[in-house]
Amino acid sequence: MRTSSTLRDCLIALVIFALLAALPIVWPSRGMSDFVIRLAAFGIFATSLNLLVGYAGLESFGHGLFFGLGAYSFGLAMQRLGTSIPAALALTVLLSVVVAGIVGAICVRLKEIYFAFLTLAFQMLLHSLIIAWTPLTGGDQGLTGGVPRPPFLGISLDQPYHLYLFSAGLLVACLLLMRHIVQSPFGYTLRLIRDNPARATSLGINVWGMRLAAFIIAGAFGSIGGVVMSLFVSGAFPDFAYWTISGEAIFMIMLGGTTLFLGPVAGAVMLLMLNDVVTKLTEHYGLVLGLIILLFALGLRKGLADYLAELWQERSAARGAMQLPAAPFAEPSNKLSGE
Amino acid sequence: MLLIENLSKSFGGVLAISEVSLNFTPGSLTAVIGPNGAGKTTFFNLIMGTLLPDRGRILLGGENIAGLSTPAIVRRGIARAFQIASIFPSLTVREALLAAVNAQRQQHARLLARFPLAASRHRAEEIMHMVGLATKANMISRSLSHGDQKLLDIALALVLEPRVLLLDEPTAGMGPEERWHMIDTVQRLWQREKMTLVFIEHDMDIVFKIAQSIAVLSYGRVLAEGTPAAIRRHPAVIEAYLGSEYAAGRA
């Protein structure tokens, strides 16, 4: 069986968290801590998008809807409702679930390109709402005034290291949860639907219902990415709901690959690093980024992790096995890699 | 088991299926034959609920399933394998069958458990052995040979524990040896599972070898129905489809 076990995943998660926790101690650097926190936000967000794109076969252009919604609802909950952070987090997720349920129910019935556009329409609708509803959202200035961070459970997010640990913890926890979902019977049914919706229907599967469930789950996790971002900038900006957020997440997924579970996170690491390095070297960030995107999209035509995984599979097959052996945790390319 | 009464379907004025009435008795093995365009696949589509009939009844074990949705029909015990193998390309044979068994047992939406479910293993392995794909369990479906893909397609249909199994040209696109291997597998399956099996086929050697009864469709109508011997001698069938070779009783 190509799947790993729950135990193995939990252990890996613990190890990663321990490494992340130790990192600022071993290498104290404000830049590095900031990097990890941003990685947490985008890693969660990109992985949640991949639930839709890579596992369910739903190509959404408007996933940024949830990133923005998460950031703003968390920020507003903290500023206006004065709740505790866990409560605000729970409220945000709840709101995202409701919004995802409504938006999903409308969008999921549509075919590919129309689904993609409608999700984009909803995202830009939110963006317009954010810009227009100045008294609530601060309009194009964003949520100013900072997000209060009352301590909870002995954690005080005003302290940099606590914020760092919290973000890293959320990243690991969300990844672990999404991993579990993807490796559950539900996750495999999503793969069935992705590969052959007609056959899945003939097996008695309610394709629309499953897709909607995937959309809701992805939206919920996407909003958690927004929450981390909101904590990081201590506020929220309309950019968080602009279409470029979706574009960047798509790029992260393409860079890192859609078939390995951690592909999107790898892509997030790559894009953030690229971001940092390029902005230091040149003010022509767009030019360099654009060229690199073209290199990937036209050259490799698939994500980096996908490409490497396929190379590895080809090597093992070439080593003379009669059957195609199972690679430990890789899944072969789905249609996203351009086949 | 499966009784078709006066089934009709037209597409914008073209009568694709016209007053088709056929009776598939329980446990029978029937071949549906006829020239291209006779409406054979449309016939299957109507039974499976992929298309809605204009008129007529489709009685499965006495219950009229005409007009029901495909999932509802599938739940009542009819399954179908496709002319062009309809499989799940990126999953391995084992994964695909395990996931399909999950669906059949209504366990496919579970979020808390881990895949694969222990309770589904037995049935998945059993089916893999039945169709002869056990040695290729870990192969990714898209990398299977054409013949093996069709076997997988049939395996996926078997997951549903159907009372009636519809096979749409199971040997299409295969070379002579593969063809007999396939039909051999089909026959063994039929004997073992005691299901009512209906298959569309163009290879008359195969049809006359294993079919218990034959239904001949032509231009959307039933031209004839009966035992292989009777069909072989049927003048209209000979004229429309078989030619004199089969009439003479070439085995």
Place this chain on the structure above:
Amino acid sequence: MDLPALANCVTSLSCIVTQSTSGLIIGMLLFLVAAGVSLIFGVLKIINFAHGSFYMLGAYLVLTVYGLSDSFLLAVITAALGVAVFGLLFERLIISRVYGSQVLMQLLVCYGVILILDDLVKIIWGPEFKSLGMPAAFRKPPYLVGGGVVPVYYLFLIVLTLLIALALGLAITRTRFGKIVRAVAINPGMASALGINTGYVYAGVFMLGGLLAGLAGALAAPVRSIVSGMGLSVVVESFIVTVIGGMGSVAGALVGSLLIGLVRSFGTIGFPLFTEGLMFLLMAVVLVLKPSGLFGREG
């Protein structure tokens, strides 16, 4: 939200005239861009996200050529042809490589091109807002119709683009070229088997799209500011138009563009901050009720 202002406007003839004219030019310029997007989708089944960059290039080219030659006519023609050539290069060198790929991959390729072009224009022309200024031929006092203001240039634009729309419509339905394009759109395999060089058709459609978008950018230059990234809102709006009008339909693009143009111009009065939102709402409604759009084919 400022509903009283909107109510005032629709009950005043002068306001209706002014806003409708404004809406018409927004719509007509948008039509030139959207027609290209729609055609490219109809024939190639590709969403050209980079179409806004074609528009932007048209504006910058007209700026340069007008600055050098002082002839608006020459500048517009050069700009349109220049972008047509760019469209050809874009198709041959870049987009044709991802024809079979998933939509997200095509989106990514276009995103890359947009990023590159946005930076390139900043490098070549500078990051500031530029403006062309009204060409001498149109520096006349505006017409007053029913008390409303109709600038001379606006009138010129509307008439010109209507003529182009007519020409385009005729070209597609009556000429041999149009027949070939439609054949390839419906069944490329068959068209190819009948001896039509689909590669030429694809390149040709991109050239036409580039021509129209470049023309739009050039014609818009006197009345819009020219800056890096100006293609973005145009391309987003042209998608809304193609969705509303129906992918692949030029008539749909015309109707959709005019609709959006009017929504924009009257919407700015009633919903100054939410105008974009209105358009997305409209698109969402169309997608829910009839996904293939007003003039689109089902499925």
